[in-house]
Amino acid sequence: MLDLKGIYKTFNPGSITEKKALQGIDLHLEDGDFVTIIGGNGAGKSTLLNAIAGVWPIDEGSIHLAGLDVTAVPEHKRAALLGRVFQDPMTGTAANMQIEENLALAARRGKKRGLGWEVTKAERAKYHDMLVSLDLGLEDRLSAKVGLLSGGQRQALTLMMATMVKPKLLLLDEHTAALDPKTAAKVLEITDKVINENKLTALMITHNMSDAIKHGNRLIMMNEGKIVYDVSGEEKKNLTVEDLMKKFSEVGGHFSDRAILG
Amino acid sequence: MLDISTLLNAFPGYIAQGAIWGIMALGLYISYRLLEFSDLTVDGSFATGAAVTVMLIIMGWPAWAAMIVAVIAGMLAGLVTGLLHTMLGIAPILAGILTQIALYSINLHILGNKPNQAVSVDKYDLILSLRTVNEAIVIALIFAAALIAAFYWFFGTEAGSAIRATGCNQAMAKAQGININFCKVFALALSNGIVALSGGLLAQYQGFSDVAIGRGAIVIGLASIIIGEVLAEAFFGKHMTFWLCLSSAVIGGILYYIIMGVVLWLKLPTNDMKLFTAIIVAIFLAVPYLKKNFKNSFFRLKLAEKKAAKEAGKNA
Ligand SMILES: Nc1ncnc2c1ncn2[C@@H]1O[C@H](COP(=O)(O)OP(=O)(O)OP(=O)(O)O)[C@@H](O)[C@H]1O
Numbered sequence: 280m281l282d283l284k285g286i287y288k289t290f291n292p293g294s295i296t297e298k299k300a301l302q303g304i305d306l307h308l309e310d311g312d313f314v315t316i317i318g319g320n321g322a323g324k325s326t327l328l329n330a331i332a333g334v335w336p337i338d339e340g341s342i343h344l345a346g347l348d349v350t351a352v353p354e355h356k357r358a359a360l361l362g363r364v365f366q367d368p369m370t371g372t373a374a375n376m377q378i379e380e381n382l383a384l385a386a387r388r389g390k391k392r393g394l395g396w397e398v399t400k401a402e403r404a405k406y407h408d409m410l411v412s413l414d415l416g417l418e419d420r421l422s423a424k425v426g427l428l429s430g431g432q433r434q435a436l437t438l439m440m441a442t443m444v445k446p447k448l449l450l451l452d453e454h455t456a457a458l459d460p461k462t463a464a465k466v467l468e469i470t471d472k473v474i475n476e477n478k479l480t481a482l483m484i485t486h487n488m489s490d491a492i493k494h495g496n497r498l499i500m501m502n503e504g505k506i507v508y509d510v511s512g513e514e515k516k517n518l519t520v521e522d523l524m525k526k527f528s529e530v531g532g533h534f535s536d537r538a539i540l541g
Numbered sequence: 542m543l544d545i546s547t548l549l550n551a552f553p554g555y556i557a558q559g560a561i562w563g564i565m566a567l568g569l570y571i572s573y574r575l576l577e578f579s580d581l582t583v584d585g586s587f588a589t590g591a592a593v594t595v596m597l598i599i600m601g602w603p604a605w606a607a608m609i610v611a612v613i614a615g616m617l618a619g620l621v622t623g624l625l626h627t628m629l630g631i632a633p634i635l636a637g638i639l640t641q642i643a644l645y646s647i648n649l650h651i652l653g654n655k656p657n658q659a660v661s662v663d664k665y666d667l668i669l670s671l672r673t674v675n676e677a678i679v680i681a682l683i684f685a686a687a688l689i690a691a692f693y694w695f696f697g698t699e700a701g702s703a704i705r706a707t708g709c710n711q712a713m714a715k716a717q718g719i720n721i722n723f724c725k726v727f728a729l730a731l732s733n734g735i736v737a738l739s740g741g742l743l744a745q746y747q748g749f750s751d752v753a754i755g756r757g758a759i760v761i762g763l764a765s766i767i768i769g770e771v772l773a774e775a776f777f778g779k780h781m782t783f784w785l786c787l788s789s790a791v792i793g794g795i796l797y798y799i800i801m802g803v804v805l806w807l808k809l810p811t812n813d814m815k816l817f818t819a820i821i822v823a824i825f826l827a828v829p830y831l832k833k834n835f836k837n838s839f840f841r842l843k844l845a846e847k848k849a850a851k852e853a854g855k856n857a
């Protein structure tokens with residue numbers, strides 16, 4: 280499904296702010312893998328997801344997705360294969376546009392955008408039903424501007440937008456970090472449901488170790504631009520937060536308090 | 542002695558000119574409001590539209606055909622600004638200024654290396670003229686209405702929505718597979734095509750074009766958009782539909798010219814016109830900001846503090 284080989288990325292090379300963000304990443308994902316990613320601040324987690332999404336070109340290595348070499352494919356074309364939810368609830372939606380317009384934009388991900396109507400009647404009915412299943416009370420506010428929604432509602436909406444055209448790979452970058460605990464739990468629950476129902480392959484960054492253990496079938500830990508720990512199957516299921524903490528201090532990493540609590 | 546009848550006599554002229562500039566404001570609306578791109582190309586592309594229209598009519602082209610070429614010329618100008626920004630990474634304002642400066646020379650060439658060219662309604666078949674001002678008002682408003690209808694349709698389509706998404710949130714647009722560079726270039730071309738159209742209309746209306754016809758166009762266009770918005774919000778509140786936003790830009794253009802007409806009628810020195818323009822635009826730009834601030838807690842607390850300090854001073 281996803282094949283990363285020897286990925287390197289250095290920001291601002293040659294200057295005093297030079298940062299080697301990715302230093303030789305090799306990663307292979309099977310169809311249906313749901314991988315959680317943990318690691319300290321600046322470990323390169325977001326950089327890894329951005330490299331896969333094509334936000335900027337990588338320095339070295341190759342990225343294969345669903346059998347295609349996408350290493351040189353620009354971000355907007357790669358988007359046809361990817362669903363993305365970001366840490367900041369503002370990033371994933373267009374605030375000045377209506378809920379139904381945002382959904383309609385997402386429904387056309389990877390398709391040609393022509394001179395047909397953006398939101399048809401049939402679509403509106405479909406969106407209504409989809410929002411009912413989210414259970415956030417958004418189904419009756421289809422024509423409300425997204426800017427009026429709460430952070431949690433926006434993240435749930437972004438998640439729906441990321442998956443309504445089934446992505447080959449779903450990228451979640453700390454998508455619950457900006458939410459209060461109760462809302463975060465709700466959005467995580469929706470995430471699990473969407474991934475299971477659609478049998479999606481997913482990468483999810485989280486700062487919460489128990490979430491990282493609880494969700495998905497595989498866990499990787501990053502430090503200084505490298506993957507330093509990779510577990511799956513039974514071994515992952517039996518992990519405890521203490522195990523992860525120990526593993527982490529072994530590689531010389533440092534976790535914030537936020538990661539331990541939670 | 543101020544004579545109200547001179548003002549009233551001049552009124553139709555102000556409405557006609559205001560409606561023509563309102564069309565320009567519709568073009569600017571695409572870059573300024575939908576794309577959120579401060580495009581200074583318009584001063585140049587307005588004059589390009591005027592120059593191309595006048596010269597082709599003088600060469601014997603029918604006015605409508607001349608205006609189609611003018612629109613294409615304006616679109617090319619927008620294309621250049623778009624490419625300077627997306628391909629060469631030049632900041633929006635600078636990209637626009639560069640095209641605008643370049644157009645100054647190009648517009649002089651189009652005008653046959655003369656600062657101005659006349660196109661008299663006696664000699665040529667023009668679409669509108671200040672000689673028949675009431676008719677000119679109707680024609681300008683028909684153009685504006687047709688454009689509003691076209692906008693309403695286009696920005697409701699898949700392609701038009703992609704442009705709106707690009708203006709609203711680039712990261713989101715890219716994540717949804719939208720080619721934001723293409724959207725920007727396309728929207729800038731469209732915007733400047735409409736600006737050139739209004740330039741062509743103004744040149745015919747006044748019967749000549751000069752190389753400075755577009756000077757300050759960006760400010761007049763912005764003034765029209767902002768005046769329209771402030772007033773429409775006062776009447777309709779926050780629930781502004783798209784067609785209302787567009788119509789208010791045209792109405793804003795007309796109001797702008799009426800305000801300017803009153804300033805002239807008050808016999809304020811014409812040399813200071815640009816100064817008045819800047820002041821009026823600054824006032825209307827400030828209104829939404831100040832209104833928001835008024836509801837803001839910092840502002841209210843500060844007021845309350847001042848009041849309390851005053852009271853304390855009195856009591857002491
Ligand atoms: N666009 C960029 N330009 C310059 N430096 C960057 C850029 N993006 C990331 N970096 C740097 O690369 C390093 C890795 O950043 P990254 O965002 O991937 O960390 P992270 O693991 O996601 O951390 P966090 O948990 O804080 O989100 C950091 O030192 C960061 O400052």
Ligand SMILES: [Mg+2]
Binds near residue numbers: 326452
């Ligand atoms: Mg991050």
